[in-house]
Amino acid sequence: SRGEFQPNATTKRFGIAGTFLPPGFALTSSIPWHRANFSIFYDGPADTWLAGLDVGAVVHWIGQYEDDNVSLTGSQAGPVKLSQPRIQGPTYTLTGEPNPNVGEQSPRARKVAAWTTLDLILNYTFNLPPPAVAEVPGFAKDGGKNVKMKDGKEKNVVPVSTAEYGCNNWRWWLNNTTITLGMQNVLDEDPPFVAGSFENGYDESIATIKGRFWYVGLKKRF
Structure with missing residues (x-):
């Protein structure tokens, strides 16, 4: 990064890359020299009950950079x-x-220490098999009836029950539903101290003091 700042036309530009920028500097957040995210995920094998499983971990790393x-x-x-x-x-x-x-x-003069956090996430999506064809009560045992087509001819049609697709059925609500369970900052790492941040003592533009916390989510696709 070669971020530079020039307050006005009569002053020289100076570098802001790799330094902490106070909260009052509204143009951008702090620009560390080195940042990286590493992730690994596992998807369950197809054609099994684990097919809807998606679990992974993400590591966030911010290297050292100059304080104010x-x-x-x-x-x-x-x-x-x-x-x-x-x-x-x-x-x-x-x-x-x-x-x-x-x-x-x-x-x-000092540097802001490096900061590493670990996040975990688990998703499971229910993909239920389609309902089996069932006879409709009231029709003949052979399951057929004649329907007049547009060309005037009659065609024998086998009726299919739609009872499994009704919205009052629990399988209908569960199908295509995703449950999410996650945790951020698993190791409960505190953000590094920043002497130039006189208000909070940490770089609020790229760090947080929330610490470890977990969350759940529920999503239904219609």
Whole structure:
């Protein structure tokens, strides 16, 4: 990523990639150098009762990135330009010596630690077999009746019971229904501390303090 920001036309652009951006910066969220998602899923074998099973795990990883070191290390007056984040090299005092209080030398300059979370999800979809053909009460035992076609000829038609498809039948409601059970942040990992986030102490643009939580879902396809 080569994200850069230029506040106005009279100032130079500076890099914002790999740094924490305060909540007041509305243009984008923080832009870590490295982010990755790893997932693995298992689908049940076809033609078995496990055919509707879908279970998996997802690992979310965010690598280290710079804290708001421009704010943390302060600035200096005089002809020397404002302090830079530690990734842009040292700044100097008015006498030309490296300034230990700003830039890379400052003890206040820091990085946000990496963060890894694990999510689990399980889905099961009921795919019931179609109902068997059944005789309709009131017809002859041979199950046939004559129906006059458009060409004037009669054709023997075998009636099929539709009782299994009625919406008052439990199989109708259960068929094509998906049940979901999931858990996010299984290991209950706290988000890394961010010194530049003076309000909350963490990077709310890419992290959450909800911790471990589970959820259930129910979906019916008609």
